[in-house]
Amino acid sequence: MTLHARLQIRRSGFTVRAEFTVESGAVLALMGPSGAGKSTIVHALAGIQKLSAGRIELDGTVLADERTHMPPHRRQIGLLGQDPHLFPHLDAARNIAFGAHAGGMDKTAAAKEAARWLHRLGLEEIAGQRPAALSGGQRQRIALARALAAAPRVLLIDEPFASLDVEAAADMRLLVREQLRRTGISAVIVSHAAADTTALADELMVLERGEPTHHGPVAQVFAHPDTRFMRAVVASLPAEPLPAPLEPCKEAADGA
Numbered sequence: 427m428t429l430h431a432r433l434q435i436r437r438s439g440f441t442v443r444a445e446f447t448v449e450s451g452a453v454l455a456l457m458g459p460s461g462a463g464k465s466t467i468v469h470a471l472a473g474i475q476k477l478s479a480g481r482i483e484l485d486g487t488v489l490a491d492e493r494t495h496m497p498p499h500r501r502q503i504g505l506l507g508q509d510p511h512l513f514p515h516l517d518a519a520r521n522i523a524f525g526a527h528a529g530g531m532d533k534t535a536a537a538k539e540a541a542r543w544l545h546r547l548g549l550e551e552i553a554g555q556r557p558a559a560l561s562g563g564q565r566q567r568i569a570l571a572r573a574l575a576a577a578p579r580v581l582l583i584d585e586p587f588a589s590l591d592v593e594a595a596a597d598m599r600l601l602v603r604e605q606l607r608r609t610g611i612s613a614v615i616v617s618h619a620a621a622d623t624t625a626l627a628d629e630l631m632v633l634e635r636g637e638p639t640h641h642g643p644v645a646q647v648f649a650h651p652d653t654r655f656m657r658a659v660v661a662s663l664p665a666e667p668l669p670a671p672l673e674p675c676k677e678a679a680d681g682a
């Protein structure tokens with residue numbers, strides 16, 4: 427699935443403008459200061475934000491342009507946000523089955539699909555639990571399973587690790603990476619954390635006040651930070667791991 431977007435969305439004080447292509451199975455990260463327009467782009471792709479101008483196309487099908495606005499439920503685009511928005515009255519298995527049903531399966535097939543996802547993500551033990559009884563990390567896993575069970579053509583991931591503690595966020599990041607690789611679903615991820623971008627994305631677009639300031643392969647963008655914001659992001663990256671201590675060479679050990 428190739429996603430192509432050329433967007434213009436007016437906000438108070440500035441216009442968000444961006445153009446990008448996400449090739450089949452690729453992951454694009456969006457970074458930028460607070461209020462730069464990252465969520466606005468994600469919402470436009472999901473169909474909960476209309477375009478002022480431009481066009482969004484998925485494999486040649488127009489999802490949105492100046493005249494067209496395909497509703498969110500018809501786009502086959504999944505959204506995983508900071509708040510998992512699980513249905514409180516449904517247990518974990520039924521929450522996931524809801525995703526599969528929304529993706530087009532009948533109720534029996536959806537229940538089987540939910541069981542498969544519970545197994546795949548190691549969540550069988552909490553299948554019968556309602557969201558209120560689960561930890562934040564478990565709720566995010568259920569939300570991921572529910573999004574993937576709908577077999578989306580593209581997954582949008584908007585700060586899903588922000589409310590988790592460091593360990594749960596690292597686990598969730600690995601899980602998302604594994605599932606994106608396994609399913610080959612294209613994704614767009616918004617994150618403030620450089621670690622998410624380096625772990626998950628192939629390409630990075632940086633937005634500042636609605637305008638892209640950097641766009642390219644992640645390593646290339648991190649190697650050439652051109653704005654104060656990006657220099658601060660790069661400064662926050664962990665330093666290279668220290669090289670392993672050298673083995674004393676034979677001559678030195680022999681006192682030669």
Ligand SMILES: Nc1ncnc2c1ncn2[C@@H]1O[C@H](COP(=O)(O)OP(=O)(O)OP(=O)(O)O)[C@@H](O)[C@H]1O
Nearest residue numbers: 436437438458459460461462463464465466467616
């Ligand atoms: N519904 C709306 N109507 C008009 N302007 C909005 C709306 N929602 C957000 N904005 C404004 O649009 C701009 C971009 O907001 P957006 O949420 O896309 O930024 P962001 O980069 O995702 O920020 P953050 O990192 O804080 O989530 C902000 O100035 C915000 O105040």
